[in-house]
Amino acid sequence: MDTLLEFAVAQLHDGQFLATRSKGRAIREDLEDRIAHQQPDSVLIDFTGVEAMTISFADEFLGRFYAARAADAPAVLLLGLNDENATTISICMERRDLAAAAIIDDQHALLGAPGHLIDTYQRALTLGAFSALDLSSELNISPQNMNNRLKKLVAAGAIQRRRVVASHGGKEFVYTIPSHIQCERAL
Amino acid sequence: MRIELTGRQPLLRRDIRACVADEGWLTLDAGRLSFASPLDLAAMVALAHNVPQGTRVGLVVPRDIRTASYLQRMDVLRRLPVGTEIDGRLPEEQRTDCSGTLLEVSPLLPSTVQELVNRVGRLTSEQLMTGVAGLAFRGAGELIDNATSHGHSQLGAFLCAQTYTGATSGRVGFEFAVCDTGIGVLAHLRGNPAYLRVPDSRTAIAWALQRGVSGTTEQRGNGLADLLQFTQEGGVGRLVIRSGHGVVSVAQRGHYRRDAYTAAATGITGTWAWLRVRFP
Numbered sequence: 260m261d262t263l264l265e266f267a268v269a270q271l272h273d274g275q276f277l278a279t280r281s282k283g284r285a286i287r288e289d290l291e292d293r294i295a296h297q298q299p300d301s302v303l304i305d306f307t308g309v310e311a312m313t314i315s316f317a318d319e320f321l322g323r324f325y326a327a328r329a330a331d332a333p334a335v336l337l338l339g340l341n342d343e344n345a346t347t348i349s350i351c352m353e354r355r356d357l358a359a360a361a362i363i364d365d366q367h368a369l370l371g372a373p374g375h376l377i378d379t380y381q382r383a384l385t386l387g388a389f390s391a392l393d394l395s396s397e398l399n400i401s402p403q404n405m406n407n408r409l410k411k412l413v414a415a416g417a418i419q420r421r422r423v424v425a426s427h428g429g430k431e432f433v434y435t436i437p438s439h440i441q442c443e444r445a446l
Numbered sequence: 447m448r449i450e451l452t453g454r455q456p457l458l459r460r461d462i463r464a465c466v467a468d469e470g471w472l473t474l475d476a477g478r479l480s481f482a483s484p485l486d487l488a489a490m491v492a493l494a495h496n497v498p499q500g501t502r503v504g505l506v507v508p509r510d511i512r513t514a515s516y517l518q519r520m521d522v523l524r525r526l527p528v529g530t531e532i533d534g535r536l537p538e539e540q541r542t543d544c545s546g547t548l549l550e551v552s553p554l555l556p557s558t559v560q561e562l563v564n565r566v567g568r569l570t571s572e573q574l575m576t577g578v579a580g581l582a583f584r585g586a587g588e589l590i591d592n593a594t595s596h597g598h599s600q601l602g603a604f605l606c607a608q609t610y611t612g613a614t615s616g617r618v619g620f621e622f623a624v625c626d627t628g629i630g631v632l633a634h635l636r637g638n639p640a641y642l643r644v645p646d647s648r649t650a651i652a653w654a655l656q657r658g659v660s661g662t663t664e665q666r667g668n669g670l671a672d673l674l675q676f677t678q679e680g681g682v683g684r685l686v687i688r689s690g691h692g693v694v695s696v697a698q699r700g701h702y703r704r705d706a707y708t709a710a711a712t713g714i715t716g717t718w719a720w721l722r723v724r725f726p
Contacts, residue, residue, distance in 0.1 A: 275567060276563050277563070278567075278588075279595065280591055310571055310580075311571070316587070347584070
């Protein structure tokens with residue numbers, strides 16, 4: 260069973276209203292410390308109770324967090340965002356050419372992502388586990404193009420990648436939807 | 447030095463009326479003050495704290511009893527430096543809880559910043575409609591962030607805010623001011639080698655309002671540009687930033703925006719920012 264880290268921003272950091280970069284830095288460092296200590300497979304960042312945040316705060320917390328993510332870092336899902344906070348995070352992610360997976364109104368969303376990446380993510384969600392070739396055939400685009408898209412989804416923590424031995428004997432990557440996202444889908 | 451605070455919102459005007467007088471003193475002469483904005487209040491306190499060592503501070507109380515009461519209610523007198531000499535008669539104070547509409551002049555320090563952010567958040571969320579409340583908070587929040595991150599100094603900064611229900615004007619509104627005593631926009635911007643040759647404060651503020659311009663070399667610098675987003679919801683807003691000798695005013699209504707960049711005869715230390723938003 261995958262290990263899960265739940266990080267409730269408002270509860271842990273007096274976070275009903277969030278404005279400053281220094282606050283964003285403190286919360287990010289706390290989250291990074293917890294990830295380093297617990298080494299979870301997946302992280303749920305819960306914004307329930309956060310009424311409003313500035314773009315500067317969001318950038319210092321999430322913009323930098325996502326920008327520094329390694330390819331093998333745990334998957335990440337954002338929860339509990341109201342419409343305004345989802346917009347704020349989208350702006351922040353878009354400026355950094357990043358994306359963040361989230362559940363908004365019980366629907367999967369990819370904040371800050373362009374349309375083609377959202378389409379890819381939505382298709383990936385229906386497949387669960389797949390190779391780049393599978394998905395490129397599904398969406399009728401080149402494997403190289405699909406690899407670029409999947410790289411961005413892995414960077415967003417929206418999907419996970421692992422190397423496996425292919426049926427023909429070589430090595431290839433298999434992509435999966437993290438188990439915590441599957442759980443959220445089940446809900 | 448004597449600073450004359452006369453008429454309505456004197457510290458929002460381009461030129462601050464300052465004269466060389468009262469050697470060894472800073473006198474804030476509010477005797478003829480008739481109306482004060484949150485910026486006037488926060489700036490008065492910031493000016494009083496930001497004096498050379500050994501300088502004494504005096505306040506001439508407004509002769510207009512309502513204005514004097516307002517200064518008192520908004521904690522201007524309480525926040526002046528210890529030992530400030532008060533000249534004039536203060537009305538008897540009858541303080542009621544207005545925490546839902548007012549944020550009195552308050553020192554913005556690392557130890558108080560989150561509490562004040564929460565106060566501003568509650569002010570906006572309780573008084574403004576959903577949607578515009580978040581936009582107003584984000585505007586004020588960006589200014590608080592600037593004051594704490596770029597305007598840091600030992601003296602700190604002072605902020606003040608008020609919401610308007612629209613009972614008299616017919617328009618719901620929010621007014622916010624923060625006055626820091628830090629290095630100012632010009633010196634901060636020059637911290638980034640790309641802006642080392644910015645010639646003066648007026649130009650520096652104009653640059654700082656552009657997207658992606660920062661005094662750091664990091665990928666940031668959108669705070670001030672983001673600040674006027676409330677106009678997306680049909681709001682009308684005005685932002686005034688004063689730093690050094692530079693004064694910049696930005697008025698925005700929908701997609702229409704008017705910027706005015708001027709140089710003031712009297713400069714200030716640090717940065718003052720005032721944001722007013724009104725919603726239909």
